[in-house]
Amino acid sequence: xxxxxxxxxxxxxxxxxxxxxxxxxxxxxxxxxxxxxxxxxxxxxxxxxxxxxxxxxxxxxxxxxxxxxxxxxxxxxxxxxxxxxxxxxxxxxxxxxxxxxxxxxxxxxxxxxxxxxxxxxxxxxxxxxxxxxxxxxxxxxxxxxxxxxxxxxxxxxxxxxxxxxxxxxxxxxxxxxxxxxxxxxxxxxxxxxxxxxxxxxxxxxxxxxxxxxxxxxxxxxxxxxxxxxxxxxxxxxxxxxxxxxxxxxxxxxxxxxxxxxxxxxxxxxxxxxxxxxxxxxxxxxxxxxxxxxxxxxxxxxxxxxxxxxxxxxxxxxxxxxxxxxxxxxxxxxxxxxxxxxxxxxxxxxxxxxxxxxxxxxxxxxxxxxxxxxxxxxxxxxxxxxxxxxxxxxxxxxxxxxxxxxxxxxxxxxxxxxxxxxxxxxxxxxxxxxxxxxxxxxxxxxxxxxxxxxxxxxxxxxxxxxxxxxxxxxxxxxxxxxxxxxxxxxx
Numbered sequence: 001x002x003x004x005x006x007x008x009x010x011x012x013x014x015x016x017x018x019x020x021x022x023x024x025x026x027x028x029x030x031x032x033x034x035x036x037x038x039x040x041x042x043x044x045x046x047x048x049x050x051x052x053x054x055x056x057x058x059x060x061x062x063x064x065x066x067x068x069x070x071x072x073x074x075x076x077x078x079x080x081x082x083x084x085x086x087x088x089x090x091x092x093x094x095x096x097x098x099x100x101x102x103x104x105x106x107x108x109x110x111x112x113x114x115x116x117x118x119x120x121x122x123x124x125x126x127x128x129x130x131x132x133x134x135x136x137x138x139x140x141x142x143x144x145x146x147x148x149x150x151x152x153x154x155x156x157x158x159x160x161x162x163x164x165x166x167x168x169x170x171x172x173x174x175x176x177x178x179x180x181x182x183x184x185x186x187x188x189x190x191x192x193x194x195x196x197x198x199x200x201x202x203x204x205x206x207x208x209x210x211x212x213x214x215x216x217x218x219x220x221x222x223x224x225x226x227x228x229x230x231x232x233x234x235x236x237x238x239x240x241x242x243x244x245x246x247x248x249x250x251x252x253x254x255x256x257x258x259x260x261x262x263x264x265x266x267x268x269x270x271x272x273x274x275x276x277x278x279x280x281x282x283x284x285x286x287x288x289x290x291x292x293x294x295x296x297x298x299x300x301x302x303x304x305x306x307x308x309x310x311x312x313x314x315x316x317x318x319x320x321x322x323x324x325x326x327x328x329x330x331x332x333x334x335x336x337x338x339x340x341x342x343x344x345x346x347x348x349x350x351x352x353x354x355x356x357x358x359x360x361x362x363x364x365x366x367x368x369x370x371x372x373x374x375x376x377x378x379x380x381x382x383x384x385x386x387x388x389x390x391x392x393x394x395x396x397x398x399x400x401x402x403x404x405x406x407x408x409x410x411x412x413x414x415x416x417x418x419x420x421x422x423x424x425x426x427x428x429x430x431x432x433x434x435x436x437x438x439x440x441x442x443x444x445x446x447x448x449x450x451x452x453x454x455x456x457x458x459x460x461x462x463x464x465x466x467x468x469x470x471x472x473x474x475x476x477x478x479x480x481x482x483x484x485x486x487x488x489x490x
Contacts, residue, residue: 024138025155027201028131031095032156034190035124036163037170038098040333041187044172044325045180046301047308052180055111056451061434062111062234063118064301068427069230071125075420076271077219078126079133084214087134088202090126095194097123102188106181124191125423131156134202161337165330172326218271221260226424229253233431272417281405281480282414284473286421288360289398291470293422295367295463296391298429302437302459303328303370305451307380316453318377331381335388340396347397356397357474363390364467370460394470395422401477429466433459 042049046060074094082090101120108114167187174183232249239246264270277283307325309317320328339359347355366387373379398418406414436458437451 024135024202027197028134028156029159030197031091031127031194032131032159033163033166034187034194035127036160037167037190038102038121038124038187039160040164040167040169040329041171043300043304043329044168044322045175045183046304048175048180048322049114053108053111053114059111059434060305061301061430061437063115064297065230065233065427065430065434066115066119067122068297068423068430069122069226070119071122072226072420072423072427073219073223074123074126075129075423076222077214078123079129081214082130082133086204087130088198088204091130091134091202092195092198094123094126094130095191095198099188099191099195102184102191106184106188125419128156128160129419161333164333168326168329168333172321172323175322215264215267215269215271218260218264218267221256221263222271225253225256225260226427227253228256230427230431233428233435236435276406276414277417279405281478282402284476285398285401285405286417287473288356288394288470289418289421290425291466291473292360292363292391292394292398293425294429295364295425295467295470296387296395297422297426298433298466299367299459299463300426301430302433302456303384305437306374306456314453316374316456318375318380320377324377328381328384332384332388335385336392336395339389339392339394341392343393343396346393352397352401353474353477353479356394356401357471359390359393359397360467360471360474361390363387363394364464364471366390367460367467368464371457371464374456374460390467425466429463432462 050056050060074097078090078094098121101117101123104117104120105114108117170186171183174186228249230253232246232251232253235243235249236246261274264272264274277286304325306316307318307320307328308322310319311317312319339362343355343359346358349355350358363386366383366385366389369379369383369386373383399414402414402418433455437455
């Protein structure tokens, strides 16, 4: 009896995108781990670096100012260059710049050289946005492009927060056991390894558009504005409030914003889309990012130096070793991670608008707790933990809210602006707090290098107020935002 030939059902062709993107994520994961280590490594050893360079602890704020300023410019410039020149090239360029800055820190003999190196190291702020762009482009052949991109972004962000703790704990454990230049060489070696990983691990990509050009005139006006403002803050620190030059530079920096805004409004491909920033559902988000940058990034170094200040010498401070500073940083980072993970759940209950306002208030409360409770290490950990909970939820929510309120061809700009705004706020705050913490000099009769307690109080009041104002700005979002809850994954 003849049997019918069996028909072979072809097996489904595996999607080549998934294994390819998994390999890309593996390489990018290494760079993001290094990025987190860089963010956490220097905090616990601020006082040791200050002693090594022969400067005051408060002077470290100038390093933060330079790095935040450089980071803000690089995020704006290189994010745009990624579309024009290719994202792999941009990631490689910024990795080389970061490595160069890291090696300068190893051999820096003075305040100025360390300032240059620390500023160049700010190029690593570009990595995450460029990495997400690389992943999004690599998943273009998959029907699950958005889901794969979100998952990949979640892995990178989670690894970043985890490695901040690794960097802080490592620096705190190693300080004092090896010479400081040797200790500073560890992040330099890691950033150099990133160059190799990006060079050989990430395939070249074609620019998204051949005709687009970078808005150099807009960038120049923006650079002149921020540069004049920061120069005024430095002059204020060096010459005092009675000098005319600092105030002239500050006013000039603010005045340049007028022609800058008018010029950008006339451009078809502006550096900053000022027209979009006027949208009712957009400007509160960007203003909140700027204010929270002032609150969170501005308070970062003053809190660390307060941890390390010896109360027996200065009359205030917690006098903790570098190891305990690492614990404080880890506490805040864990709070940030918890806040970022829980805000989607809260948003489903309250709505996106009310959830982010609540988060901003929680973060503002945590910062403000420093004003009455700054004499106990246990309470200090509570302060940074509460701050982290609110800040994590806010920083996870702002890019989503910005993208929701932007047209499809401007979502990258909108989300990038939240990062740039936060960084610019941190740069301005760091410069201002460097002036505040050294304006009245050291306490009379005490060892040089300690800022007055009134300076720290000013920092905490300013940062708490900025965070509360961010909550007010977010409350001004359209009520319709509450009808669009945040997604489960951010």
